[in-house]
Amino acid sequence: xxxxxxxxxxxxxxxxxxxxxxxxxxxxxxxxxxxxxxxxxxxxxxxxxxxxxxxxxxxxxxxxxxxxxxxxxxxxxxxxxxxxxxxxxxxxxxxxxxxxxxxxxxxxxxxxxxxxxxxxxxxxxxxxxxxxxxxxxxxxxxxxxxxxxxxxxxxxxxxxxxxxxxxxxxxxxxxxxxxxxxxxxxxxxxxxxxxxxxxxxxxxxxxxxxxxxxxxxxxxxxxxxxxxxxxxxxxxxxxxxxxxxxxxxxxxxxxxxxxxxxxxxxxxxxxxxxxxxxxxxxxxxxxxxxxxxxxxxxxxxxxxxxxxx
Amino acid sequence: xxxxxxxxxxxxxxxxxxxxxxxxxxxxxxxxxxxxxxxxxxxxxxxxxxxxxxxxxxxxxxxxxxxxxxxxxxxxxxxxxxxxxxxxxxxxxxxxxxxxxxxxxxxxxxxxxxxxxxxxxxxxxxxxxxxxxxxxxxxxxxxxxxxxxxxxxxxxxxxxxxxxxxxxxxxxxxxxxxxxxxxxxxxxxxxxxxxxxxxxxxxxxxxxxxxxxxxxxxxxxxxxxxxxxxxxxxxxxxxxxxxxxxxxxxxxxx
Numbered sequence: 001x002x003x004x005x006x007x008x009x010x011x012x013x014x015x016x017x018x019x020x021x022x023x024x025x026x027x028x029x030x031x032x033x034x035x036x037x038x039x040x041x042x043x044x045x046x047x048x049x050x051x052x053x054x055x056x057x058x059x060x061x062x063x064x065x066x067x068x069x070x071x072x073x074x075x076x077x078x079x080x081x082x083x084x085x086x087x088x089x090x091x092x093x094x095x096x097x098x099x100x101x102x103x104x105x106x107x108x109x110x111x112x113x114x115x116x117x118x119x120x121x122x123x124x125x126x127x128x129x130x131x132x133x134x135x136x137x138x139x140x141x142x143x144x145x146x147x148x149x150x151x152x153x154x155x156x157x158x159x160x161x162x163x164x165x166x167x168x169x170x171x172x173x174x175x176x177x178x179x180x181x182x183x184x185x186x187x188x189x190x191x192x193x194x195x196x197x198x199x200x201x202x203x204x205x206x207x208x209x210x211x212x213x214x215x216x217x218x219x220x221x222x223x224x225x226x227x228x229x230x231x232x233x234x235x236x237x238x239x240x241x242x243x244x245x246x247x248x249x250x251x252x253x254x255x256x257x258x259x260x261x262x263x264x265x266x267x268x269x270x271x272x273x274x275x276x277x278x279x280x281x282x283x284x285x286x287x288x289x290x291x292x293x294x295x296x297x298x299x300x301x302x303x304x305x306x307x308x309x
Numbered sequence: 310x311x312x313x314x315x316x317x318x319x320x321x322x323x324x325x326x327x328x329x330x331x332x333x334x335x336x337x338x339x340x341x342x343x344x345x346x347x348x349x350x351x352x353x354x355x356x357x358x359x360x361x362x363x364x365x366x367x368x369x370x371x372x373x374x375x376x377x378x379x380x381x382x383x384x385x386x387x388x389x390x391x392x393x394x395x396x397x398x399x400x401x402x403x404x405x406x407x408x409x410x411x412x413x414x415x416x417x418x419x420x421x422x423x424x425x426x427x428x429x430x431x432x433x434x435x436x437x438x439x440x441x442x443x444x445x446x447x448x449x450x451x452x453x454x455x456x457x458x459x460x461x462x463x464x465x466x467x468x469x470x471x472x473x474x475x476x477x478x479x480x481x482x483x484x485x486x487x488x489x490x491x492x493x494x495x496x497x498x499x500x501x502x503x504x505x506x507x508x509x510x511x512x513x514x515x516x517x518x519x520x521x522x523x524x525x526x527x528x529x530x531x532x533x534x535x536x537x538x539x540x541x542x543x544x545x546x547x548x549x550x551x552x553x554x555x556x557x558x559x560x561x562x563x
Contacts, residue, residue: 176393177413178479300440302443
């Protein structure tokens with residue numbers, strides 16, 4: 001295979017996973033919501049996109065609807081789930097991810113169950129080479145990533161983002177300062193789910209064919225590793241984490257062809273990812289980049305005060 | 310003019326078989342400092358938690374500004390103008406001192422999701438004003454040099470001060486303080502009460518649990534003594550000090 005296409009493929013996946021990782025960072029890194037059902041919203045986005053594009057709708061519209069629908073379903077799920085404490089929230093979201101996948105697999109009428117569903121190419125023009133279509137996808141995906149990044153940066157560098165961090169630190173104290181925790185958590189959950197859905201839609205469009213087995217819980221854990229490696233509550237760190245983990249994953253896939261191992265080589269990347277996460281948590285529990293500070297006019301004003309006195 | 314700001318009527322709270330608060334009646338007038346004392350485990354903090362909506366009362370009502378508040382959630386009580394400072398400071402330890410202060414701001418435009426995205430200019434201006442106010446309070450509490458330190462790096466006494474400062478930041482009508490002078494040195498303890506008096510003269514009211522009697526008696530307008538969930542003595546500080554029941558339950562002498 002053309003090695004250049006392989007590199008382009010890696011870039012595509014970095015872009016898609018960076019979007020999903022940003023959404024988890026918003027939920028977990030900033031708000032402290034342990035969402036272990038990321039893959040569910042990724043799946044909802046992917047299937048919504050696949051089913052909509054078949055009806056002949058413009059793909060940009062499909063992307064937007066896929067994101068909004070994932071967000072809506074996210075906010076529905078959040079209503080009962082957010083009343084639970086961290087560990088129970090993790091269990092509920094994990095179970096939700098499994099249920100959604102099994103439903104899609106078993107209910108043939110939705111999208112042909114295990115047979116999967118093919119997604120007609122949306123970015124296509126006369127005489128386009130394979131390479132060029134991938135580059136066009138990269139353009140679209142990184143444009144979406146840019147919008148998502150600006151969105152999460154604006155949200156987290158604001159009084160709103162400050163409240164999210166306060167809820168992460170101490171919910172009760174935040175409530176006694178007049179912040180309705182349920183409202184904020186539900187909004188974050190909806191936003192996070194919408195971004196994950198967008199990631200799923202872009203994934204479906206690029207891959208061109210989706211089936212339930214592409215949405216295993218391992219996808220959720222990979223996204224978690226990205227956030228933990230890069231540094232929770234730092235959006236730049238999440239981009240870095242997504243890039244590193246994606247390269248690590250691909251690297252492991254290449255290396256295993258050249259090694260003779262006493263284990264099943266297809267599992268090598270998971271073994272290495274497991275080791276990576278242990279090392280990160282032992283030696284750098286806060287991730288590579290530290291939590292970002294909240295930048296608003298207040299910081300400016302307060303630092304001027306210091307100079308006066 | 311003095312009016313009753315907080316009226317606690319016949320509040321009872323059980324934990325399983327334990328009656329932590331038993332038919333308590335308390336009045337807190339406007340622009341006054343009311344003290345609540347009593348031995349450990351007499352139900353003082355539980356009563357505070359009930360007032361603030363962290364616990365549901367089993368019986369009785371709480372009226373704030375002539376409106377019932379015992380069915381409200383903590384964040385709703387806050388919006389009515391009552392603010393609570395915990396006995397063990399519950400700060401946001403990874404956030405800076407300044408952020409901790411700003412979080413207590415009332416009616417901040419940037420607290421809303423859509424505003425945080427689209428009305429940045431408006432709330433940025435408000436942020437700047439709030440920072441000014443926060444710095445003034447921090448200066449008063451001698452915390453200004455720690456503005457940008459994470460709250461987790463503050464010492465025990467400084468945390469206590471920040472907890473109070475954060476409550477003041479919310480412009481409370483009534484401030485519930487659970488042992489503001491505990492765990493700080495005697496000079497600072499006095500200073501805290503001097504600040505409290507300073508804010509009382511500007512129209513705030515205080516309801517304070519405190520074990521440092523020598524300071525409390527000097528500043529409080531009225532004292533309630535609680536024992537085993539019940540109010541056993543109430544009155545002005547001089548009356549309470551001269552009441553033999555007070556000695557019996559609190560100092561342990563007859």
